[in-house]
Amino acid sequence: MTPSLRVEGLGKRYGERRVLSGVDLVAGRGEILAVLGANGAGKTTLLSIIAGITSHDEGDVRVLGVDVRAHPKAVRGRIGWAAQDTAVYPTHTVEENLRYFGTLGGVRRGGLRASVDAVMEALDLTRSSRTPVRDLSGGQRRRVHAACALVHRPELILLDEPTVGADPETRRDLLRLVAAIARDGATVLYTSHYLGEIEDLDARVVVLGGGRCLAEGPVSDLVSRHARSELVLRFHGPPPTTHWPGARVDEDLLRLPTADPAIDIIKAVEWVGAERDRLRSVDIAKADLESAYFNILRAGSCP
Amino acid sequence: MPVTPVVAVLHHDLIWLRRDPVPFVTLLLTPCLLMSFTAPLYAGVASRLGHEGASGADFSVPGMALMFAFFMGGVIKESIFREFELHTWNRVQVSGASAGDLLGGKILLGGMLVLGQSSVLFLVGGLLLGLNVRGSMVALIVLLVGVAVCVVSFSLALCTLARSRSQAFAYDRVITLVWTVLGGALVPIELMPSWVRALATVTPVHWAVSGLREVIVGGGGLRQVLLSVACLFAFSLVFCAIALWRVSKKVDRGFRW
Numbered sequence: 018m019t020p021s022l023r024v025e026g027l028g029k030r031y032g033e034r035r036v037l038s039g040v041d042l043v044a045g046r047g048e049i050l051a052v053l054g055a056n057g058a059g060k061t062t063l064l065s066i067i068a069g070i071t072s073h074d075e076g077d078v079r080v081l082g083v084d085v086r087a088h089p090k091a092v093r094g095r096i097g098w099a100a101q102d103t104a105v106y107p108t109h110t111v112e113e114n115l116r117y118f119g120t121l122g123g124v125r126r127g128g129l130r131a132s133v134d135a136v137m138e139a140l141d142l143t144r145s146s147r148t149p150v151r152d153l154s155g156g157q158r159r160r161v162h163a164a165c166a167l168v169h170r171p172e173l174i175l176l177d178e179p180t181v182g183a184d185p186e187t188r189r190d191l192l193r194l195v196a197a198i199a200r201d202g203a204t205v206l207y208t209s210h211y212l213g214e215i216e217d218l219d220a221r222v223v224v225l226g227g228g229r230c231l232a233e234g235p236v237s238d239l240v241s242r243h244a245r246s247e248l249v250l251r252f253h254g255p256p257p258t259t260h261w262p263g264a265r266v267d268e269d270l271l272r273l274p275t276a277d278p279a280i281d282i283i284k285a286v287e288w289v290g291a292e293r294d295r296l297r298s299v300d301i302a303k304a305d306l307e308s309a310y311f312n313i314l315r316a317g318s319c320p
Numbered sequence: 321m322p323v324t325p326v327v328a329v330l331h332h333d334l335i336w337l338r339r340d341p342v343p344f345v346t347l348l349l350t351p352c353l354l355m356s357f358t359a360p361l362y363a364g365v366a367s368r369l370g371h372e373g374a375s376g377a378d379f380s381v382p383g384m385a386l387m388f389a390f391f392m393g394g395v396i397k398e399s400i401f402r403e404f405e406l407h408t409w410n411r412v413q414v415s416g417a418s419a420g421d422l423l424g425g426k427i428l429l430g431g432m433l434v435l436g437q438s439s440v441l442f443l444v445g446g447l448l449l450g451l452n453v454r455g456s457m458v459a460l461i462v463l464l465v466g467v468a469v470c471v472v473s474f475s476l477a478l479c480t481l482a483r484s485r486s487q488a489f490a491y492d493r494v495i496t497l498v499w500t501v502l503g504g505a506l507v508p509i510e511l512m513p514s515w516v517r518a519l520a521t522v523t524p525v526h527w528a529v530s531g532l533r534e535v536i537v538g539g540g541g542l543r544q545v546l547l548s549v550a551c552l553f554a555f556s557l558v559f560c561a562i563a564l565w566r567v568s569k570k571v572d573r574g575f576r577w
């Protein structure tokens with residue numbers, strides 16, 4: 018079966034500036050692919066190339082088996098794209114916005130009511146359905162923006178930082194919806210700077226840096242490959258020196274890598290011994306996506 | 321039956337106009353006022369030109385209708401630039417409409433607005449101001465359709481030539497005012513110096529004015545306005561060609577203004 022998305026050797030320049038080079042991606046039906054990277058890493062550029070809005074200089078991009086730039090009509094209405102910039106009509110009500118994008122996306126008149134209602138329900142927009150978007154709060158507008166990408170039940174969904182400015186409840190609703198849509202067989206490309214969201218989505222992750230793909234894999238893989246739990250000891254004044262393998266001093270913090278925090282914490286406290294008076298606190302920093310992400314960016318090389 | 325994207329775009333923009341009708345309404349009321357203020361003035365002009373039976377409205381109504389038809393083009397420009405400012409231009413295209421569908425919707429909208437506006441102005445002129453169309457109604461309608469096509473294509477060309485919304489509107493004001501005056505919509509061409517008369521023929525307004533005069537005052541039919549209509553469509557073709565050429569260049573650059 019052809020994957021929903023296949024990107025091979027993708028390269029993109031803006032003038033002299035190289036934004037993407039040799040990026041490879043594959044995503045199948047029902048998969049959530051999270052694209053991570055620092056500001057300016059090229060996430061938005063990548064998504065808008067996949068959406069067929071921006072041209073690329075090198076490589077091959079196939080969306081639902083089709084070259085989007087060459088045959089935009091063939092994928093029309095099968096992609097849902099919520100760009101980084103909110104793109105909805107402020108003069109129109111929530112429902113009018115959704116009906117418009119639903120119609121353009123090919124939802125038949127008979128099914129439109131149900132599709133619009135379902136997405137409004139899922140994103141808690143039902144109460145404001147008849148409110149013009151300009152009278153909504155920033156976070157609510159962001160919800161409408163995401164809803165417009167989902168209303169026509171596209172096969173490939175591109176969500177570029179959909180949860181920016183959203184309150185925790187909205188974020189939870191949106192993540193639930195994205196997970197449900199993926200379970201129904203759609204492919205989701207998701208960018209976010211909130212790494213906790215990516216862990217909650219249990220997505221496969223691609224980290225972009227320097228225009229290249231620095232690391233790729235399921236969250237758990239990246240964490241086990243690139244992050245280790247640490248014991249974090251905070252002292253009054255500079256920490257004492259130690260031969261603990263991989264220990265790092267960070268101002269008044271001493272970071273000790275550990276594979277087994279429960280055992281090592283006892284060892285560490287014993288080791289502190291005479292310096293115990295100066296010890297202020299001991300914490301366990303569990304290996305998570307955030308620490309893996311920083312390590313990947315620091316290493317800056319493909320595994 | 322599925323709604324075609326063009327119809328969806330048109331319907332969507334009509335909702336926008338309904339929510340904010342001020343631009344459209346002012347473009348209806350202002351010419352109505354100006355038509356009635358200037359009608360007495362034109363009564364003298366009519367007799368000076370030897371059209372003894374003609375009323376002032378026979379001159380003021382078509383003149384104002386033409387000038388404000390071109391101003392109505394501003395609504396089309398606004399509806400296009402708005403899509404860029406709202407970031408919806410690209411979004412709509414990913415959602416399932418092509419750039420052609422989007423522009424098609426806007427073209428229909430513009431055509432409807434200009435035709436609606438002229439119909440209202442001619443009705444007000446006929447019912448309240450003493451406008452008397454002596455010639456063929458069909459010829460009048462054909463001419464007004466020609467004007468609408470010309471206004472819409474001119475607006476598209478301006479949108480694609482301008483680098484920004486404010487540029488588009490600045491060019492629009494200058495060009496519209498210059499060619500309504502040059503073309504004889506405000507002051508009949510016979511009263512202007514001969515060099516202006518020579519220049520007038522390169523404005524679409526001139527062809528519209530002379531066609532309308534032929535039907536309203538001269539009692540002409542389709543045959544008599546054929547040249548005017550042909551010229552209006554020729555201008556429209558040129559404007560469309562400019563728009564297409566500019567759009568194709570913009571598409572290469574990712575369609576940014």
Ligand SMILES: Nc1ncnc2c1ncn2[C@@H]1O[C@H](COP(=O)(O)OP(=O)(O)OP(=O)(O)O)[C@@H](O)[C@H]1O
Nearest residue numbers: 031034036054055056057058059060061062063101
């Ligand atoms: N239209 C453009 N013209 C020139 N350069 C551009 C253009 N769009 C983006 N860039 C550049 O391309 C690079 C990548 O931008 P992009 O928006 O893809 O980053 P991003 O990963 O989405 O960042 P962020 O996290 O801030 O959203 C940036 O350096 C940006 O300056």
Ligand SMILES: [Mg+2]
Nearest residue numbers: 060061062101
């Ligand atoms: Mg971005």
